[in-house]
Amino acid sequence: MEKFTRIDAVALPLAQPNVDTDQIIPARFLWHKRSDGYGQWLFNDLRFNEDGSEKPGFILNQAAYAAASVLVAERNFGCGSSREHAVWALYDHGFRCIIAPSFGDIFYNNSFKQGLLPVVLPEAEVTKLREAIERSNSAHVSVDLQSQTVTGPGGFTARFEIAPFRKQKLLEGLDDIAITLALSDKITAFEAEFDREMPWLTPA
């Protein structure tokens, strides 16, 4: 997994609450392999007409935001289905950080597995940041994971909270499976006791 330490990039404002993972990546694309590149289908139905032409009104289609790598969203971003493809689509399109007042729990977890940083800030702060970037077309926002800070246009600055283990994993690009396999002895010992106490789970 790629590390995340710091980013300074164009930020795209998306004021819509409850952006669900069906919006981020419609279900009909999910059978594709990751190597097919999911960025092409990000927000597909919002971004493209049925004939494949772009919807000029959708913000991602505006030239000023073509290079956006930070998304400033609204509450409950990534709610709904557990599809990790939603994170793939955002990441493959170039996004590395999503800032929102709240996230769907599974989306939040999935993000860390792919090197995408979800930043939770109070709703008032997110609104302030979003309005600031809306005012200054294609403004940059910086996110520093080590110091847990977000800085943006108009002197915007805010500190965010993140669980230490999640932070460490992103900073070092650590792989969960490798970490866990190193704990095999503990896992095996636990399982032996668990299976002994609940023998009905292991029919003879």
Add this chain to the structure above:
Amino acid sequence: MPSTLFEKIWQRHTILEREDGAVLLHVARHLVHDGSAAGFRTLRERGLPLHRPDRTFGTPDHYVPTTTRDMASIAEAGRRDMVSALATNAHDYAFTEFGLDDPRQGIIHVIGPEQGITQPGLLMVCGDSHTATHGALGALAFGIGASEVAHVLATQTLWQSKPRSMRVTVTGKLGAGVTAKDVILAIIAHISAAGGTGHVIEYAGPVISALSMEGRLTLCNMSIEAGARAGMVAPDEATYAYLQGRPYAPKGEAWDQALAFWRTLPSDPGAVFDTDVTIDGSSIAPMLTWGTSPESAGPITGSVPDPALETDEERRTAMTQALDYMGLTPGTRFTDIAVDKVFIGSCTNSRIEDLRAAAAVVKGRKASVWAMVVPGSGLIKAQAEAEGLDQIFRDAGIEWRHAGCSMCVGMNGDLVSAGERCASTSNRNFAGRQGRGARTHLVSPAMAAAAAIAGHFVDVRDFTGSV
């Protein structure tokens, strides 16, 4: 110290807790489906074995056709590969699969309880957000993403941080024609689609205790639509009666041993929840959703709300966009909304009780719009046929299909066309969920059946008595 049902299960599955707050949890049951292919790919790429084949159970559901059981009928190779990959993985990694040709095949969240694989006190996961369904039996069950699926396959564990707990108490008594689906839609409308974020919900109170197991499964199923990671109901006599005799449920001496453990699980008196919510069940009417978030739900007696009356600008904009997508005019009475299609099925409402409720409304009448019933499993299909329910639907001109996720998510090609309005017993009314431009209204099976007959939404309480 008194503890909650959730805490007891969490504790029982904790292998270790690191100083930084990360908890390594054992997974007692891992459910997989045809959408879990990415997880298996990771396992294969890394050359890792499946750690616990005996704790892994699978069935294809998302991509399977509902008109036939012939895998070859799936036109698109990529989708067909998803179904065949599960069979290949089950063979190569030697875990139990209820394949497309197995009468026990069905929606994974339907067959887990049906087979007795789902049991009280177990931590269960599945690469699907509706895994919360299994909490109806007093399990702690939640959805995970593809990377976590791979992690569970390889280690039978998960790293998590402990969620907060919420109790939703539903007091009083449900009125006639009001179902578990209406209860959960009322709860989501009350606490919002993000109200349960970061929480595990325990549903409690007289209304919940009085629900059948099928009803509790419907209730817990939509916990994710309230933002919650999991939803659960304390096991009780109804739970044990439901489980006894099921294929994977313990038997004989093992049953007594399991039962003794299960009886220790309910939340202790005085256990404290981080959040407590109470809802008056007696005041819940049959519900339907009018927007593109499950929180946009109201009683059938109401009408489409007016964004102009919403004071928060962002909410007003979201509401306007939702009504525009849904093609609805503020002030329209819900009972005046005509439907084009009706879908009865999904992991929310495809169990035998759901089909009986729909059949009771349909019996002796004709559908006036296209409708279909998709049972949750092959066994439910067989039972419904034995009870003659299929004939009631067929006589009404309603299609009777094979088991699968079907039109809830449309991944198998069962779609609602752009601009079409569908009364659906599924769980999500998101824009594009049932197909690009599809307009979804979530309702109970009885409400869906009544809409199929009338061609528009009706209050099923008025409908049941008259022909």
